Amino acid sequence: MDLAQRIAARGSEFLLFALTPPRTTVTRERAQEIADVTRKRLGAVALDGLVLYDIDDESDRNPQERPFPFLPTIDPATFLAEHLADWSTPVVVYRAVGKYEEDDLRGWLEAQDAGQALTVFVGASSRHKRSATSLVRAQELWAQARPDLPLGGVAIPERHTRRGEEHLRLVAKQEAGCSFFVTQVVYDVNAAKNMVSDYRYECAARDIEPVPIVFTFSVCGSLRTLEFLDWLGVDVPRWIQNDLRHADDTLQASYEHSLGAARELIAYCRRLGVPFGLNVESVSIRLAEIEASVELARELERELHR
Amino acid sequence: MDLAQRIAARGSEFLLFALTPPRTTVTRERAQEIADVTRKRLGAVALDGLVLYDIDDESDRNPQERPFPFLPTIDPATFLAEHLADWSTPVVVYRAVGKYEEDDLRGWLEAQDAGQALTVFVGASSRHKRSATSLVRAQELWAQARPDLPLGGVAIPERHTRRGEEHLRLVAKQEAGCSFFVTQVVYDVNAAKNMVSDYRYECAARDIEPVPIVFTFSVCGSLRTLEFLDWLGVDVPRWIQNDLRHADDTLQASYEHSLGAARELIAYCRRLGVPFGLNVESVSIRLAEIEASVELARELERELHR
Numbered sequence A, B: 001m002d003l004a005q006r007i008a009a010r011g012s013e014f015l016l017f018a019l020t021p022p023r024t025t026v027t028r029e030r031a032q033e034i035a036d037v038t039r040k041r042l043g044a045v046a047l048d049g050l051v052l053y054d055i056d057d058e059s060d061r062n063p064q065e066r067p068f069p070f071l072p073t074i075d076p077a078t079f080l081a082e083h084l085a086d087w088s089t090p091v092v093v094y095r096a097v098g099k100y101e102e103d104d105l106r107g108w109l110e111a112q113d114a115g116q117a118l119t120v121f122v123g124a125s126s127r128h129k130r131s132a133t134s135l136v137r138a139q140e141l142w143a144q145a146r147p148d149l150p151l152g153g154v155a156i157p158e159r160h161t162r163r164g165e166e167h168l169r170l171v172a173k174q175e176a177g178c179s180f181f182v183t184q185v186v187y188d189v190n191a192a193k194n195m196v197s198d199y200r201y202e203c204a205a206r207d208i209e210p211v212p213i214v215f216t217f218s219v220c221g222s223l224r225t226l227e228f229l230d231w232l233g234v235d236v237p238r239w240i241q242n243d244l245r246h247a248d249d250t251l252q253a254s255y256e257h258s259l260g261a262a263r264e265l266i267a268y269c270r271r272l273g274v275p276f277g278l279n280v281e282s283v284s285i286r287l288a289e290i291e292a293s294v295e296l297a298r299e300l301e302r303e304l305h306r
Helices: A002-009 A026-042 A076-083 A100-111 A135-145 A157-163 A165-173 A190-208 A224-232 A239-245 A251-274 A285-302 B003-009 B030-042 B076-083 B100-109 B135-143 B157-163 B164-175 B190-208 B223-231 B238-246 B248-270 B286-300
Strands: A014-019 A049-052 A091-098 A117-122 A151-155 A180-185 A215-219 A276-281 B014-019 B051-052 B092-097 B117-124 B150-156 B180-185 B215-216 B276-281
Touching: A002 A014, A002 A117, A014 A215, A014 A285, A014 B051, A026 A076, A026 A285, A049 A076, A049 B150, A076 A091, A076 B180, A100 A135, A100 A239, A100 B003, A135 B051, A135 B238, A157 A190, A157 A215, A165 A190, A165 B014, A180 A276, A190 A251, A190 B190, A190 B238, A215 A251, A215 B117, A224 A239, A251 A276, A251 A285, A276 B223, B003 B014, B014 B117, B014 B215, B030 B076, B030 B180, B051 B076, B051 B238, B076 B092, B100 B135, B150 B164, B157 B190, B164 B190, B180 B276, B190 B248, B215 B248, B223 B238, B238 B248, B248 B276, B276 B286
Parallel strands: A014 A049, A014 A276, A049 A091, A091 A117, A117 A151, A151 A180, A180 A215, A215 A276, B014 B051, B014 B276, B051 B092, B092 B117, B117 B150, B150 B180, B180 B215, B215 B276
Antiparallel strands: none
16 A cells, blocks of 8 residues: 555554655756765655655744754755656655745646645644645645645644643544644654544544654754753653763664653554654754664664555 | 561562542441451551551542542541550551641650551641641651651642652652651653652752662542542543553452552652552542552562562
8 A cells, every 4th residue: 555545544644754845955967966965865664655844044033043043945846856857655745834835836736636645734833923825725725636646734733732622632633534644743742642642533533544643753962952842842751851961872872762651652643543644854954863864764664555 | 577667777679559438327347347347458468558548628629529428537546546455457547637736646656566567747738728737747756756666747649740859858848757648549640750850850960879769659449539539639641541441340350550659659659760659549448449559458468679
């Protein structure tokens, strides 16, 4: 089964790996080198799909200084077309929809190959931001232009902790056409379970089937990366922060936490009957962290029923 | 080793079982029957100690209606002396210190047998309540009268979630003489880990040894008991609440959650090098819940290194 089939089957587990495209300041040659080294690195992992993030300047979202400076990155659709054209699995291309005019978004949707492309729409990072296309409007464009292209949405357990209604957002997105959800990086397993559980019972109450939730994991090799996770809005429980701060090997400690979190969520979703996938990313561009992320994906591969 | 020695050794694990004495309205004969049936029921469990709670009317603490009405219970010291005189293990007698005049508290402390009795002081449930003796004053009385009697304090992970300083309270209580801590019922393992972790690193920063933290577990056999846990201030994570509400057998589901929580905290404390004990109580007086609590204690017995 390919990724779209696994998502539609709503019971088959699957594994993704997520990349942020290189910065726009790199040369074409350098971008190709990055694509090639990534391809080589991920060759040993039996992935169901690749995720390409679409990075927007979210400095309006958080008044605190960004631990790593924001640098514009190559549009994921461009990076895919120009540097990863013969990639071997389906690719989930993120669209930060507020960045695109309606015609551009429609044009992009129309050009996609349904067997090879999936997309995730992400809304504006704050209400105050100028947005070329709203999330709701983007979902309408998708429904008109390419309802056959699997559409995903973001799921944020941390928002559920604050407001307790993320499960209702998920159901609303599902009604608008989303057939899967992808979380941001998970360190707070309890928050993720709360969201999944409320979503599961909300679906039951409405007599609809839950769709797969893809949990994202990332290692964290330094206190700087930990700060960055915090800036990104990832809740890292105090005890895990303490573990990472006092670990002899922060990278190894975070690797074990991520693996433990993934195993716990796998067991939980199986017990609850909620379909799921796993996604691994490296939030840092340090080589050691990237390599540990690939190793994490390899280890998670063995945990899944596919 | 007896319980006081295990506490002092700061590395030996131990198992307690907690009881609330019968209501003051029961006859002497009925109180003795309750003591006898309890003795028989707990005979099969290799306990290191028995805990007797001292219940205070805490209706001032929480403006919401109490799911079970408050009914005064026999003073635990009286229940012990009159009905459990030949109990086979040491007994941890709680003192809700605000209920007692200084002379009464001093008199009670002086009469205790150090080999057989331990105590836990609990302060007033709110600042607005009239209190005959404050927690700080009670600690002073203990230091003057019976510093050889092991003194414990309460540890509340939920307070750590709200205010983030429970670890500092624990260290202050330790400096005032506490040689162990007992939590309220734990359902939020993440909150318990956060508290233990912050306490562990605060001790390291001050170059003091952590003392044992005793984690309390209770089954929950009905939604009424779940409400009562909530009223008592126990945070039950949403996903566990959902599990219990939708379980075919709420009692069994809560039993498995408690067992899982205990195992997780055991593994965590061992890894972190924080000494600990386990305590099982039944917050309900329903027979099925009491029996499941005893069974939980029996199962936890096998998890401990003693």
